[in-house]
Amino acid sequence: MAARLSDVDPIHWATPFVLGLMVFVIYTVDRLLDVRKIRMDASSQPLTARHAFHRDHAPLLWRMAVAAAVLAIALTFFLPGSVIRFGMIMGISCAIYVGSVFRLPTRHPVLLLKEPLVAILYTAGVWGSVWVQRPSVSYIDVVEGLMFLGIAFQNLLLFAVMEQLETPEQPLFSLATxxxxxxxxLVLRWLTLLVVLSAFAICFIASDRFAQRSALMLGLMSLTLYGMQRYPAYFLKHERYRWLGDSVFWMPVLVL
Structure with missing residues (x-):
């Protein structure tokens, strides 16, 4: 969606593969380091189901992460120079983030920045890798990129809230606590309102039909997350909020 909206046609074929591989590597390594950190610190927060899965399958997941990283590095040689330079900046930023999270104490105040930082890094990876392949970026691109950032933060903050509701006796250290x-x-409601109002504003301002459809889809993504917030009892069962909450990022496929 970001590529079509930004009129990068065709986007370089290796871009989505490298992006997907690196998202997998960063997520997996982050969880594996969390498990190691929890194991080293007896006073740390309890293991979630996700962390328990990564602990039980750590050797296999480490091998998969290394293989994915090697494949991503090999594919970078096919990418345009602008994407490689952008990827190096993103890679260094992500390495600093993962290393800092691992080294800081479990309840260090800086870790409260985890949700907004992850949202920023994820949004930058998705939209930035497209924007660097075009000479200029329109205000519609920027607004929809910011809407996506709001949705990414909404997703992470919603997960933090749900995790606290799951284990109220042992809440995880996050923005929710x-x-x-x-x-x-309240923040989640305001995020939804801002994203939806931005979607309607683009529909009235933009003349491009795809920009209008993509804005409405972003609004629906935010409303879907808001619906999960409104009915926590249902979405807490079997961790429905987690796989449904992440699946909203596949919804833009419907407007392509």
Missing amino acids: AWGLDTCR
């Missing part, structure tokens, strides 16, 4: 559930719900 620092801000409180009421404040988080």
